Amino acid sequence: MPQQLRIEELTIDDSFINYCLAKNDEDIVYWEQYIEMHPNDLPIIDEARKLVIGLRLMLTEEYAFQVKDENENVAIDNELQIGNHKSSFNYRRVLGYAAAVLALAVMVWSAVSYSSSTKTNSGPELAQQQPLDSSREIVSVEGERKYVLLPDNTRLYLNAGSKLLLAKGFGTDNRSVVLEGEAMFDVTHNAALPFVVHVNDYDIKVLGTMFNVRAYPGEQSEATLVRGQIELTVKRNGEKIILKPNQKIVIPVFNDQHPVQNHLSLDSLSYDKKNVIVETAWTENKFEITNETFSRFAGRMERWYKVKIIFADAVVAQYPFTAIFERESIDEVLKSLQLSYHFNYKINGREITISK
Template identity: 30%
Template sequence: MEESIDRKLLVRFMQGKCNAEESILVKKFLLQPKWQRALDELLDEDFKNFEVDLPDEELSNAWNRRFQEKYIADPVRPLWRRPWLGYAAACIVMFSIGLYFFNTNKTAGEKQVVAAMLQTLNPRGQRSRILLPDSSVVYLGAESRIRYPEKFGLGNREVSLTGEAFFEITKDRAHPFIIHTGEVQTKVLGTSFKVDAFEGKNLSVSVATGKVQVSKKIAGTDSLQSLAVLVPGQVVKWNVKTQTAAVDIVDAEGVRDWKDGTMTFVAASVSDIAENLERWYNVKINFEDRKTANYHVSLIVKGTDPLTHTLDIICNTTHLHYKIKGHTVNITKKGG
């Protein structure tokens, strides 16, 4: 008989409250393509209500019955994903000379509300912690920029990001939180996740806790195309050139640790690691032989450690040599 999974367990997993045994069970469940497709559809439906609290017994049982009937009772039925539905934008935000405007209709007349826009820009070698008007916290990475209103209005809570940041969003069902990153937007209610959105680079959204919806704006319209609905331990990667999205597994703990200054790399190219080190330590890293930049290593980088500590690990692992002169690091083959 096919295995199913209980909604309460999924919700606890999304909230990061599962024990080790339960986490293994859920992750095993998510790795099965059939159940991943089924879960995607159900999460896509449930996301309209943004339910992240533990459901009551009746709601939980109803969800379990729906899951059983739709994906287990009829083994012949193919599990093709239904076409993604676009979501109309909840409000249109216009940024102009540091101000944004939105309309309310509390009275017969139209009232215009104006709020100042704030911006935090981190140069290379600098990271910062930002407290937003709703008490949400943003850990902004080096060479990154975020724009947000001095005070959130009556509609959605909206910010724009260029670069990378970890978000801890204060829960507010009535006012979804939206991060704009070019043509892609990320929508949540109250959760923690990391966004990588550097200009000209592929974008990724990694979830530590809660549920996150990532969508793409459809050019020339106010509609959105859903790219993914993510739960803890999942990441969606958006390829700018091919305009395609792929969902993968990620270490949720590693995602959380980033805000505390720890970067985790798994089978990453030396060039990708170097790019991150350049931002974090405000240096320029050059490779004498570009082929060496394509070597792959796995390591954990702590931002509090000196740069030389990380370079020692990389070079000892790949049989390379480095030399630092001012803010420039030159990497060569040993003996070169």
């Protein structure tokens, strides 16, 4: 979120509109947490919320009780209540402000769109890693996933067991971050300040796009592009790779003793039966396995369920599985996997032992 909230920007922000109209649980939680952490911004948020609801009423030409969306109906009705009585004065006041802000919001949106379209995609070369600001660290512990709005309005989804550090001057002098773990970024366009993600083995530079990065220590890494374009630079040899939409690059754990295994591979994204992108399904709280060995996805399972998995048999560790889970417990997941291959497991607190 910007350092200083502006009413006109809030009124055209999709996340804020969803919060005002009670349309998205994730956005509601985010803004409730934001208000709790930034109580001084409450007057601006309250005024912007009245304007959003006023705009909704004006554009639909309906009163609150006529809106078909039940959640939205409640949100609008609450906004127009004073005690137990409707306030026609406040209603007209909101609409008056709404008309003015609608015009202003359209001008702001048009100016931003025009500015973005006239700027070229060329920018400075990939910046060297900036000094980090330890006070601007975002952490998602095992068993937890976070949704965060960065200071430049970039949306960040941080997977379990992950950490993101912002560089000093982020949003003003640079847009450089360091990632350990997995995150999906929906980057706000700014040609003057390319968004740079640093991980252990490579750097990614973008202008405005949506992509997913998985870079857990000691594990094979992946960069997945959903929209836009990204440039990946391998630190080891300086090799540059341009990713296009619906492509992903797989980066192995570099090994000096077995250089043949250091080959990078470019693949297409995977889709499940419901046309959901497998590589980013975790952002929808779905744990997807696509023809992976037990040992390959065990690390993800450990972070997802906050457990420790021990293989007592090497054969079981190589069993391949394909499955999708959403709200199942770890016990339910293991029982489901047993339907494909026979194995035994024992749960002792947070430790799970898998045997043949």
